[in-house]
Amino acid sequence: MNRPSDWIISTFCRLCTGATAAATLLLVGFLIVRGIGTLHTRLFFGETPWVQAVTGRQPIFEGIWPALCGTVLLVLLSAAVSIPIGTASGIYLSEYASRRTRSLLGFAVDVLAGTPSIVMGLFGFTLVLFLRRTLFPDARTGLSVAALCIALLILPYVIRTTQAALQAIPHSVRMIGPSLGFTRWQNVRHILVPSASRGILSGSILAIGRAAEDTAVILLTGAVARAGLPGSLWDKFEALPFHIYYLAAEHRTSLELDQAFGTSLVLLCLTGTLFMTASFIRRRLERRWSTK
Amino acid sequence: MEWSLSIAAGLSAAAIVCILFLLGFFCMPLLASGEILRIFSWTWQPFHGHFGILPMCAVSLLLSVAATSLAFPVAVGICCYANFLVPAGAGRLVLTLMHFMAGIPTVIYAFVSIFLLVPLVRDHLQCGTGFSFFTAMLTLSLLILPTMVLVFNAHLQQADPILRLAAEAAGMNPVQQVRHLLIPTASRGLVIAAVLGFGRAVGDTMVSLMLAGNAPQLPGSPFDSVRTLTAHIALVISTDSQSMAYQSVFASGLVLFFLLSTINLLIRRIGRRQGGAAS
Numbered sequence: 001m002n003r004p005s006d007w008i009i010s011t012f013c014r015l016c017t018g019a020t021a022a023a024t025l026l027l028v029g030f031l032i033v034r035g036i037g038t039l040h041t042r043l044f045f046g047e048t049p050w051v052q053a054v055t056g057r058q059p060i061f062e063g064i065w066p067a068l069c070g071t072v073l074l075v076l077l078s079a080a081v082s083i084p085i086g087t088a089s090g091i092y093l094s095e096y097a098s099r100r101t102r103s104l105l106g107f108a109v110d111v112l113a114g115t116p117s118i119v120m121g122l123f124g125f126t127l128v129l130f131l132r133r134t135l136f137p138d139a140r141t142g143l144s145v146a147a148l149c150i151a152l153l154i155l156p157y158v159i160r161t162t163q164a165a166l167q168a169i170p171h172s173v174r175m176i177g178p179s180l181g182f183t184r185w186q187n188v189r190h191i192l193v194p195s196a197s198r199g200i201l202s203g204s205i206l207a208i209g210r211a212a213e214d215t216a217v218i219l220l221t222g223a224v225a226r227a228g229l230p231g232s233l234w235d236k237f238e239a240l241p242f243h244i245y246y247l248a249a250e251h252r253t254s255l256e257l258d259q260a261f262g263t264s265l266v267l268l269c270l271t272g273t274l275f276m277t278a279s280f281i282r283r284r285l286e287r288r289w290s291t292k
Numbered sequence: 293m294e295w296s297l298s299i300a301a302g303l304s305a306a307a308i309v310c311i312l313f314l315l316g317f318f319c320m321p322l323l324a325s326g327e328i329l330r331i332f333s334w335t336w337q338p339f340h341g342h343f344g345i346l347p348m349c350a351v352s353l354l355l356s357v358a359a360t361s362l363a364f365p366v367a368v369g370i371c372c373y374a375n376f377l378v379p380a381g382a383g384r385l386v387l388t389l390m391h392f393m394a395g396i397p398t399v400i401y402a403f404v405s406i407f408l409l410v411p412l413v414r415d416h417l418q419c420g421t422g423f424s425f426f427t428a429m430l431t432l433s434l435l436i437l438p439t440m441v442l443v444f445n446a447h448l449q450q451a452d453p454i455l456r457l458a459a460e461a462a463g464m465n466p467v468q469q470v471r472h473l474l475i476p477t478a479s480r481g482l483v484i485a486a487v488l489g490f491g492r493a494v495g496d497t498m499v500s501l502m503l504a505g506n507a508p509q510l511p512g513s514p515f516d517s518v519r520t521l522t523a524h525i526a527l528v529i530s531t532d533s534q535s536m537a538y539q540s541v542f543a544s545g546l547v548l549f550f551l552l553s554t555i556n557l558l559i560r561r562i563g564r565r566q567g568g569a570a571s
């Protein structure tokens with residue numbers, strides 16, 4: 001480090017990292033300081049006793065329990081659609097598709113991955129308009145449409161991680177099946193997919209995290225501020241990220257603002273846990289193949 | 293069982309066709325009546341019959357270019373720091389931080405900025421309400437930063453480890469390695485990271501919706517209130533106005549869709565050229 005330009009470059013790198021770390025710490029610290037005081041049963045259930053609230057015997061007026069349930073439902077529904085389809089597509093792309101098909105399908109997946117979430121929401125919105133004009137005159141936005149759009153949003157993540165996990169399998173492992181006289185499907189079913197299962201799992205968790213945090217899609221496809229627990233798949237619903245957006249724009253009292261900070265903290269814990277789990281699994285995975 | 297795999301793959305590809313079809317279907321009335329020209333004009337005043345979305349398009353591009361050019365050098369700096377300037381353990385810590393940042397919901401970035409950044413801009417720079425181009429740009433650059441770092445880092449990891457050894461053997465210090473090894477060998481990774489970050493910035497809704505102030509105009513200064521294409525879609529749909537404003541939203545959606553598809557095509561082109569060069 002003897003030349004001044006060297007010094008400038010290394011200082012710049014240090015500054016960048018330091019500033020980013022400081023900004024992130026500030027962001028998380030601010031949320032914790034403002035939000036930690038609100039984290040008790042009141043935040044979730046308001047004035048309703050929690051046993052009554054969870055069992056659905058009494059409605060909840062103040063708490064974020066319906067929003068939490070809405071988000072969990074949304075995530076489960078969209079994962080139920082996109083994880084099987086995404087995993088299967090990933091396997092097809094990696095193991096079965098010809099070079100040409102792979103390039104063509106790969107492009108479709110890339111375009112899907114690049115589609116902004118607001119456009120995905122707009123798709124759900126136009127889908128409802130379209131259904132209303134054609135087959136179902138009383139179609140409306142709600143949980144099922146939102147779940148479908150979120151499923152499309154996270155589908156490319158699942159496909160790409162599945163494909164990457166399969167392609168990272170070393171040649172020696174890949175040849176075990178054929179050497180035992182397995183058919184192609186038997187090799188996929190008994191050797192390749194089990195070997196790639198951790199990668200697929202981490203991709204799925206990542207996708208679930210994306211599904212939980214997305215706001216723009218549900219903004220256009222049926223999230224509302226006060227819906228209570230959804231009674232059916234066609235109902236409007238509440239969700240945590242939408243609740244934060246709504247309270248940030250429309251809070252009337254400082255109590256509501258405190259609730260917004262509490263909600264943000266809950267959402268951050270939820271997605272943070274999911275993302276850290278996914279990256280932990282992925283790191284274990286990298287180590288697994290590299291030690292061989 | 294195997295046929296179900298190809299059906300799933302077909303479904304995934306069909307999704308993209310469906311999106312394009314529906315957006316196009318709802319734009320058809322505009323094209324048929326020739327009113328598409330009124331959409332591509334420079335004034336948005338729905339009550340006076342002006343439905344131009346060009347200001348929003350321009351702001352979307354401007355804001356994304358600004359955020360990307362702010363985040364890009366920082367992303368490169370962080371990558372160099374994590375890979376070359378510190379021991380591997382500390383480097384991994386930095387990357388974990390990036391993974392964590394990538395996992396923070398967009399809406400939380402915007403929400404916290406309302407309380408930390410907006411008052412700062414309003415009170416210390418004495419400029420308007422604080423909901424401005426500048427505020428949105430800063431938050432957006434923080435949002436796309438982890439994406440760029442992680443993409444660039446993935447490209448760095450693919451580089452041949454022998455090169456690094458050779459550089460060490462030649463007695464290069466870490467900074468020299470950055471300048472003479474990292475930047476030349478990973479230049480395509482740099483371009484891809486920048487383009488991906490740009491795409492993420494264009495597509496983002498919540499930050500611009502919550503922080504940019506949403507006035508449909510071209511900004512005269514960085515502290516003016518602006519509205520992006522994504523925020524425009526969200527606002528018009530939620531306020532539910534007349535039919536022409538409504539249709540302009542479908543046109544905005546198509547514009548966004550084609551913009552992002554072009555970006556993807558660009559990334560593929562760059563990636564393929566790299567593959568060709570390697571083989």
